[in-house]
Amino acid sequence: MRLTTxxxxxxxxxxxxxxKSDPQQAxxxxxxxxxxxxxxxxxxxxxxxxxxxxxxxxxxxxxxxxQTMAGMFLKYRHIHIxxxxxxxxxxxxxxxxxxxxxxxGMTGAEGLLPDAARHYxxxxxxxxxxxxxxxxxxxxx
Numbered sequence: 083m084r085l086t087t088x089x090x091x092x093x094x095x096x097x098x099x100x101x102k103s104d105p106q107q108a109x110x111x112x113x114x115x116x117x118x119x120x121x122x123x124x125x126x127x128x129x130x131x132x133x134x135x136x137x138x139x140x141x142x143x144x145x146x147x148x149q150t151m152a153g154m155f156l157k158y159r160h161i162h163i164x165x166x167x168x169x170x171x172x173x174x175x176x177x178x179x180x181x182x183x184x185x186x187g188m189t190g191a192e193g194l195l196p197d198a199a200r201h202y203x204x205x206x207x208x209x210x211x212x213x214x215x216x217x218x219x220x221x222x223x
Contacts, residue, residue, distance in 0.1 A: 109170045109180040109208060112215035116206075117163050123155045133209050133216035140221065158190030158197065180215060182206040 112131065119127040129148055136144045154161070164187040173179040184204045189196035207219035 105172055105177070105180075105210070106170070108213070109172060109182070109215050112208060112217075113168065113170050113182045113184075113206065116217065117165065120151075121161055121163055123151075123161060125151045125155065131217050133211070133218040136216075136218055136220075138220045140219075154190065158192065160189075160191040160193075162189045162191075162196075163187070164189075178210040180208040180210070182208065 116128065116131055119131070125148060128151060129144065132144050132147060134144070136147065138147060142150075166185040166187065168182065168184040168186075170180060170182040173181065182204070184206075185201070186204055187199060187201050189199045191197050202222045204220070204222045206217060208215040209218040210216075
């Protein structure tokens, strides 16, 4: 009994380490959540994922993002994002920074057929705050 207790106690740190969330998985999940929130037109959820120092295209802040989403969500009843390629990685030097590079197609529609469709090359920069990845920079072309 005593040996079993000692083995359990000594293996507890290994179990706890195994339970911590993997930063790469958390980064992938943050990118997926951003896409899901945009498609569901959840402005508050997207805004919550934006870092306080967020910049889009190196000049547009969080207020701009909120206004742009509101306009887009009012204009189109249905928004769909198709990801053709997506790769997320944590910065090798700064573990609190991560990047997502993606090729996406976005469509907006009032009815069943899209009224607008565009292709974008997207580069997202994420900053880790506590256990959460916050979107700090977004650039596209």
